[in-house]
Amino acid sequence: GQQLNQSPQSMFIQEGEDVSMNCTSSSIFNTWLWYKQDPGEGPVLLIALYKAGELTSNGRLTAQFGITRKDSFLNISASIPSDVGIYFCAGRNTGNQFYFGTGTSLTVIP
Amino acid sequence: DSGVTQTPKHLITATGQRVTLRCSPRSGDLSVYWYQQSLDQGLQFLIQYYNGEERAKGNILERFSAQQFPDLHSELNLSSLELGDSALYFCASGGRVGTEAFFGQGTRLTVV
Numbered sequence: 001g002q003q004l005n006q007s008p009q010s011m012f013i014q015e016g017e018d019v020s021m022n023c024t025s026s027s028i029f030n031t032w033l034w035y036k037q038d039p040g041e042g043p044v045l046l047i048a049l050y051k052a053g054e055l056t057s058n059g060r061l062t063a064q065f066g067i068t069r070k071d072s073f074l075n076i077s078a079s080i081p082s083d084v085g086i087y088f089c090a091g092r093n094t095g096n097q098f099y100f101g102t103g104t105s106l107t108v109i110p
Numbered sequence: 111d112s113g114v115t116q117t118p119k120h121l122i123t124a125t126g127q128r129v130t131l132r133c134s135p136r137s138g139d140l141s142v143y144w145y146q147q148s149l150d151q152g153l154q155f156l157i158q159y160y161n162g163e164e165r166a167k168g169n170i171l172e173r174f175s176a177q178q179f180p181d182l183h184s185e186l187n188l189s190s191l192e193l194g195d196s197a198l199y200f201c202a203s204g205g206r207v208g209t210e211a212f213f214g215q216g217t218r219l220t221v222v
Contacts, residue, residue, distance in 0.1 A: 033210050042112065042200055042213035043153070088153065090211065097166050098143060098202070098211050102152040 006089055006101030013079055014109050021087060021104045022073040029091030029099075032065050032072035037086045037103075046087075047074070079108050113137065114203050116214035124222055128189040131217045135182055135203030141165070142184040143211060144176055147198040159184055191221045 006023045013019060023032070031050055035043035047058050049065035049072060056063055062075045072091075076083055089101040113136035123129055135142050144156040155168035159178035170176075173191075178184040188195060198218050204211035 031210070035213075040198075040216075040218070042114075042215045044112070045210055045212060048210045092211075095166070096141065096160070096204075097158060098204075099155065100145075100153040 004089055004091060004099055004101040006104055008104060009102070010105040010107070012107045012109065015079060015081060017079055019076040019079055019083070019106060020073060021089075022071060023089030023091075023101045024071040025091055025099070026070070027091075027093060027099075028069040029093055030069075031092035032063070033090040033092070033098075034061075034063050034072070034074045035088045035090065037088060039085075043088055076106075079106075081108050081110055084108050112212040112214065114201060114212050114214035116199075116201055116217050118217060119215065120218050120220075122220045122222060123191060125191055125193060127191050127221075128187065129191065129219065131186040131188070131199050131201075131219075133184045133186070133201035133203075133214060135184070135201075136212055139203035139212075140182065141204050141211075142178055142182070143202045143204075144170075144184070144186050145200045145202065147200060147216075148194075149197075151197075153200065156186070188219070193221050195219065196221045 004025045034046045037043040047063040052069045054065040060077045086103045115134040117132045140161045143158045145153040156170040158166040176186045198216045200216045202211040202213045
């Protein structure tokens with residue numbers, strides 16, 4: 001099945017630094033979603049984007065729906081230890097099918 | 111709480127056995143998606159049901175099958191289990207226009 005290209009695969013950053021990750025696809029999506037997964041838990045929805053060019057924030061998180069509808073990025077500002085986890089992007093196509101990225105593992109060093 | 115309920119939370123079984131995982135979607139959601147997540151792996155899409163009918167199929171083995179019942183809950187059946195089937199199995203629900211996919215807490219399957 002289709003998977004989205006998500007990068008970077010992992011990140012090790014100092015507490016307080018900003019983080020940026022992105023997701024690209026060969027197909028157009030109508031919706032881009034960003035999830036965070038803690039160990040042993042299910043992914044939790046962070047941000048949903050519905051229109052090309054849309055920029056949406058949720059606290060220290062900001063995500064954008066790429067103008068080509070084939071990419072999206074997620075920024076985390078002023079990282080804190082509880083930001084640790086795996087971040088997944090997901091795209092939803094016109095057929096209501098979801099495809100997930102391979103994940104970005106984030107480690108925040110206090 | 112996402113509103114998606116998965117049972118059981120943990121399952122330990124022997125090779126060759128068959129198990130059934132259950133998922134109750136959020137109220138009003140018609141779609142159920144099943145995903146497999148092996149250790150240190152991403153989410154592998156298995157299958158999607160929409161209002162009782164199979165909508166899309168991913169990398170699902172022939173030993174695995176699923177169905178969605180009239181009350182919209184879904185079951186994932188895994189048979190002739192192998193050690194490599196040990197993984198977290200997630201279901202997500204969604205599908206209404208403009209809504210997102212919400213995940214359950216997952217079922218951790220261990221095949222010994």
